[in-house]
Amino acid sequence: MDTIKPSQIRAARGLLDWTRDQLVMASGVPKSTLVRAETEATTPRQSTLSAIRTALETAGVEFIAENGGGAGVRLRKDTNN
Numbered sequence: 001m002d003t004i005k006p007s008q009i010r011a012a013r014g015l016l017d018w019t020r021d022q023l024v025m026a027s028g029v030p031k032s033t034l035v036r037a038e039t040e041a042t043t044p045r046q047s048t049l050s051a052i053r054t055a056l057e058t059a060g061v062e063f064i065a066e067n068g069g070g071a072g073v074r075l076r077k078d079t080n081n
Contacts, residue, residue: 004053004063005071006040012061012073027055 024031037044064072
């Protein structure tokens with residue numbers, strides 16, 4: 001699993017229209033830890049990033065790896081429509 005960037009976390013929350021509190025509830029990551037991760041105040045543990053990533057992916061976000069065009073996020077295409 002690739003590491004996600006703070007900007008990707010913020011963008012993913014924006015796509016979902018989630019507050020930090022909503023991501024805290026979905027991921028189980030303490031709010032202070034999430035704030036430090038999003039603002040790049042510290043480098044989070046891999047387990048923290050994994051919990052955040054899993055919560056956001058479960059909610060429908062896809063993380064786009066750094067591939068020359070820059071890392072990003074998008075909403076998963078709904079294949080039921």
